[in-house]
Amino acid sequence: MEIPHTVTPRPDTGLYNAKLAIWLFLASEVMLFGGLFSAYAFLRMGADDGYWPHGLLDVPVGTLNTILLIISSVCVVLAWASLKMRRWKQYQAFLGAAVVLGTVFLVIKLSYEWNDKFHHFGTFIKKDKWAEYDKYLGNDYLAKKGLAPRPEITGHLHEVEVEVAPENKAQLDALIQKRGLEISKSEEGGKTLSIKVKAPSDAEALRNEPGVKIEAFEMALDEIYTDPTNPKYDRPGFWKRHLSEQVATIHADDLDSWSAFVPKHSSFLAIYYAITGLHGLHILGGLVMFIYFLFFDRALYLRNPEHMANRIEVVGLYWHFVDLVWIFVFPVFYLL
Amino acid sequence: MATAATTHSPDHGHGHDDHHDLGFWQKYVFSQDHKVIGIQYGITGLAFLFLGFCLMMLMRWQLAHPGLPVPSFLGPMLQKVFPAIFANDQNGHPGMLTADGYNILGAMHGTIMVFFGVVPVAVAAFGNYVMPLQVGAPDMAFPKLNMASYWTFFVSCVIMLSSFFVAGGPAKSGWTSYPPLSVISDSGPNVHPFFNGQTIWLLGMVFNITGSLLGSINTIATCIQLRAPGMTWMRLPFFCWTQLVTAFLLLLAFPPLEAAGFMQLMDRAFGTSFFIPTGLMVGGHLTHWSGGGSPLLWQHLFWFLAHPEVYVLILPAIGIVGEVIANNTRKPLYGYKAMVGAIFVLGFLSFVVWAHHMYMTGMGAKVSSFFQTTTVMISIPSVILVTALLLSLWGGAIRFTVPMLFATTFLPMFGIGGLTGIPLAFNSTDLYLHDTYYVIGHFHYVVAPGTIFALFAGVYYWYPKACGRMMNDTLGKLHFWFSIVFINGIFFPMFIQGIAGVHRRWYDGGVSYEQIIKPVLHWNNFMSASAFLLGATQLIFIFNFFYSIFRGRKVPNDNPWDATTLEWDTPTPPGHGNFTKPITVYRGPYEYSVPGADKDFTPQSEPPKSDKPAAAPTPALAH
Amino acid sequence: MSESKHSESSEPAPVSEQQVREVEKHMKKYVLIGGVQAIMVLIAVTVAVNVSASLQVLATLLVTCVNGLVIALILMHLKEEKQTIWKFLIFTAIFFFILFFLTYLARTDVITQTLHNHH
Numbered sequence A: 001m002e003i004p005h006t007v008t009p010r011p012d013t014g015l016y017n018a019k020l021a022i023w024l025f026l027a028s029e030v031m032l033f034g035g036l037f038s039a040y041a042f043l044r045m046g047a048d049d050g051y052w053p054h055g056l057l058d059v060p061v062g063t064l065n066t067i068l069l070i071i072s073s074v075c076v077v078l079a080w081a082s083l084k085m086r087r088w089k090q091y092q093a094f095l096g097a098a099v100v101l102g103t104v105f106l107v108i109k110l111s112y113e114w115n116d117k118f119h120h121f122g123t124f125i126k127k128d129k130w131a132e133y134d135k136y137l138g139n140d141y142l143a144k145k146g147l148a149p150r151p152e153i154t155g156h157l158h159e160v161e162v163e164v165a166p167e168n169k170a171q172l173d174a175l176i177q178k179r180g181l182e183i184s185k186s187e188e189g190g191k192t193l194s195i196k197v198k199a200p201s202d203a204e205a206l207r208n209e210p211g212v213k214i215e216a217f218e219m220a221l222d223e224i225y226t227d228p229t230n231p232k233y234d235r236p237g238f239w240k241r242h243l244s245e246q247v248a249t250i251h252a253d254d255l256d257s258w259s260a261f262v263p264k265h266s267s268f269l270a271i272y273y274a275i276t277g278l279h280g281l282h283i284l285g286g287l288v289m290f291i292y293f294l295f296f297d298r299a300l301y302l303r304n305p306e307h308m309a310n311r312i313e314v315v316g317l318y319w320h321f322v323d324l325v326w327i328f329v330f331p332v333f334y335l336l
Numbered sequence B: 001m002a003t004a005a006t007t008h009s010p011d012h013g014h015g016h017d018d019h020h021d022l023g024f025w026q027k028y029v030f031s032q033d034h035k036v037i038g039i040q041y042g043i044t045g046l047a048f049l050f051l052g053f054c055l056m057m058l059m060r061w062q063l064a065h066p067g068l069p070v071p072s073f074l075g076p077m078l079q080k081v082f083p084a085i086f087a088n089d090q091n092g093h094p095g096m097l098t099a100d101g102y103n104i105l106g107a108m109h110g111t112i113m114v115f116f117g118v119v120p121v122a123v124a125a126f127g128n129y130v131m132p133l134q135v136g137a138p139d140m141a142f143p144k145l146n147m148a149s150y151w152t153f154f155v156s157c158v159i160m161l162s163s164f165f166v167a168g169g170p171a172k173s174g175w176t177s178y179p180p181l182s183v184i185s186d187s188g189p190n191v192h193p194f195f196n197g198q199t200i201w202l203l204g205m206v207f208n209i210t211g212s213l214l215g216s217i218n219t220i221a222t223c224i225q226l227r228a229p230g231m232t233w234m235r236l237p238f239f240c241w242t243q244l245v246t247a248f249l250l251l252l253a254f255p256p257l258e259a260a261g262f263m264q265l266m267d268r269a270f271g272t273s274f275f276i277p278t279g280l281m282v283g284g285h286l287t288h289w290s291g292g293g294s295p296l297l298w299q300h301l302f303w304f305l306a307h308p309e310v311y312v313l314i315l316p317a318i319g320i321v322g323e324v325i326a327n328n329t330r331k332p333l334y335g336y337k338a339m340v341g342a343i344f345v346l347g348f349l350s351f352v353v354w355a356h357h358m359y360m361t362g363m364g365a366k367v368s369s370f371f372q373t374t375t376v377m378i379s380i381p382s383v384i385l386v387t388a389l390l391l392s393l394w395g396g397a398i399r400f401t402v403p404m405l406f407a408t409t410f411l412p413m414f415g416i417g418g419l420t421g422i423p424l425a426f427n428s429t430d431l432y433l434h435d436t437y438y439v440i441g442h443f444h445y446v447v448a449p450g451t452i453f454a455l456f457a458g459v460y461y462w463y464p465k466a467c468g469r470m471m472n473d474t475l476g477k478l479h480f481w482f483s484i485v486f487i488n489g490i491f492f493p494m495f496i497q498g499i500a501g502v503h504r505r506w507y508d509g510g511v512s513y514e515q516i517i518k519p520v521l522h523w524n525n526f527m528s529a530s531a532f533l534l535g536a537t538q539l540i541f542i543f544n545f546f547y548s549i550f551r552g553r554k555v556p557n558d559n560p561w562d563a564t565t566l567e568w569d570t571p572t573p574p575g576h577g578n579f580t581k582p583i584t585v586y587r588g589p590y591e592y593s594v595p596g597a598d599k600d601f602t603p604q605s606e607p608p609k610s611d612k613p614a615a616a617p618t619p620a621l622a623h
Numbered sequence C: 001m002s003e004s005k006h007s008e009s010s011e012p013a014p015v016s017e018q019q020v021r022e023v024e025k026h027m028k029k030y031v032l033i034g035g036v037q038a039i040m041v042l043i044a045v046t047v048a049v050n051v052s053a054s055l056q057v058l059a060t061l062l063v064t065c066v067n068g069l070v071i072a073l074i075l076m077h078l079k080e081e082k083q084t085i086w087k088f089l090i091f092t093a094i095f096f097f098i099l100f101f102l103t104y105l106a107r108t109d110v111i112t113q114t115l116h117n118h119h
């Protein structure tokens, strides 16, 4: 049994089957990312003044990644053209380049961008406590200028001050030991402790510890909070947030919420991780297919080079689409 | 291109799929044959329909006899297997449905019936088995993808069923899975953070949706690319049109729900607040979510799928009914072109009516009016379809075969379902009727005596092609008559109760609101009794189904119904590759009782008499 | 089958000179398009950093949309693509925009607004 039109186009539609199928698939992908982007717009428009962060992401790195993807996209279409000319080596070179570029994209995304976020820390101050923290937030100044307020103080977490019930002390000590943390101060017979943490995840562990109440955080501030009324911070920064030497103490009772820059931090980061995560999975899928076509599909090329070219055309369409999505992800999250 | 063509014919590029001597596993389990896959979908789907039915019977037991344990050995047994759903009653007798258990059964009944029962049978089973045959294709366009769709679906079934056996039981937040309830349920100290009902529900849905998406791509590609020479669009059987439009609905409406499913998973697993508003209090305590989300976002994304989904449930059913009616009235369908137009309009409009499920959320008058208008508009194509089918009966020499009984009954039942939708479409009346049994009555009339009857019609109609034997006629008629009586016994009183104000989610059937709804409370018993009798009736069908495989009357020839469409040109049952001769189509799908013809039916593949010049195939269509 | 005449290891027959020239012309075009895209990304960044806040979103998205169109029309060959594909992509685009209708709904949503007023 033969399925018609696997390689040659059907005369009346002018399409071979896989070409039609990939476009159908991409149509559904448009709706998939459409759902997420409309959620983005929905959440953003519903966010209170100041609660949608700007300039949280590193623009130069994002730009670099965007350009990497664009180049890889061109490489794929060149690989297809090489097959059309029956130049296998050239095809391998171009597709191989696309694989490398895609991999670099993923590595930057995961090990640099995401990882950096996991180590960044943010505390949302309750509205009625803004005045107390105004030397960091600068909300009086912003209000006078008619700018959106800053509800959050960000930086790197150094120490967590906790109060522990006597019966849970032993358990807490065990936790500290297990995570390799250090106690810098111990008062009232060990009832209140200052614990040096390595990463915000340590603070999460302390939050979940029974009988332990977090009292305060000591964190090194991002530069902007050391000089909040400086007009140069009136617009969001586009470079990586610089850390200052200045350390501030923030009381847990004054906070609406606190966490690292993980998905649960805010609607912005939630949708950021959702969309870039799904996009990353698409990249991964593309890479797997590329590698298959690079190294395991030569037999098809020898048997029927046109079929092989069709395959690369189809996977190329997919790859361009992934590129296209990123072209929108980039401004929407990094720039606006 | 040119070079490829000179060296060898490109379509014969991969000659490695000679499937003549496949082993058992590849032939019946990991099969790539669309007919085997269709049957796999059919059997899985029918099994789930039965399971969903059983869940419903347990709920109906509780509604008729609030607090009474399920009788005989069943109660204790169920409690042993499903401790999350059943408990001891006041007197210590085991087998009483708990309040949580009731919610579980409700949520799982809806989910299973819609996503694991009706859609797999109506779309995947009939679509897979019949559609490629009707367009004259040797198989689906992508046989491997087809197999992958089924097994993705199968995995989703296993995932969904496994949730019955985790601590806390399966999902309990309705088939609509509204947050914040769905995000906060199944969480807490006694429940596994990952292997719990709601999270598994979401995972199951993600797989289910993925399977559906793959399937719909395949369906569309097959319908567009693999039509036999001469099968022009206006010669396409109506059933294929419905499958095509349905596949587009699935393709474009499901992804947003998949996105929403990911987001709800993140809300549950990573503590994000996509659907959690700021400052959510549960049980007097502030929850730990950072907030900033909106429960309405979920409702929008859910109904953006789920309204088109209800047309996914109904369109293939209308397609089946159309085929059966044309065949049994021995007449062409009345207004075939208008019907094709109507399903396209229906498909399009179904994307712009979703928020009629949300009038009660306080969207505001402007938005509500918009959706009210589109919803009223969508009833126009629905009416065109029903009217055309009704007029198709006019003046026909109707053969009341078993499939025809089910198909004709579809019309008034779908009519009732559709008409009762109109009061729901209007804001002012819906504010009263929303979340009452009236709504339950409305959509069940469309899906149960509507779609499911159409599915029965389809099973009785195509069974002889798949099995080579007819289903027993007498048993079929018994099945039909009992079903039609009992099913109305269940659903009609729902309108009466709903108008009286009975809420759709009361655990005790309304006993605690007795002062208000006393005059309609007694219907609960009647409806439940009807449900059990309907259940018993289905045993006739199940028996007939299996009995006829071995003992049914052998089909006299490959075309026992004297039908015109291409599926009857295949051997019975069709082998791998379907047609034994090259197929060319010369005429429209329903040339019944053509004046001057020697039989009362002229198959699509029959060449015109030689005195007329051959009109088809058009050169462009030959491949 | 016909291809059994081919020995499995031999390279496929070369294509004609003319076709090679044709393809090479296209390749130049693709490289050019890549360059254009990269430049447009840089324009988008510049616009986003410098244009006044009220126009920033609109202007940046405009540049991005043009960029997206270039990918779709040229790199993905949509410009020369068949009618069948255009037909359903147009529907997809319509439904995509309908999906964005959600944001309008969010704006008019009484419940969400009430929640925010009490924040």
Ligand code: HEM
Residues within 6 Å of the ligand: B176, B310, B311, B313, B314, B356, B357, B375, B376, B378, B379, B382, B417, B418, B419, B421, B422, B424, B425, B426, B430, B433, B434, B435, B439, B442, B443, B446, B447
């Ligand atoms: C013909 C015109 C139709 C109209 C005007 C209509 C209108 C409506 C409206 C306004 C609702 C929301 C009621 C509420 O929750 O307050 C509703 C619910 C529903 N309809 Fe329809 N409908 C129609 C046809 C259909 C069809 C053909 C189906 C399915 C096969 C269907 C299935 C449903 C379902 C499943 C629900 C309830 C979902 C739930 O809340 O759980 N309807 N209908």
Ligand SMILES: [Cu+2]
Residues within 6 Å of the ligand: B306, B307, B310, B353, B354, B356, B357
């Ligand atoms: Cu609806």
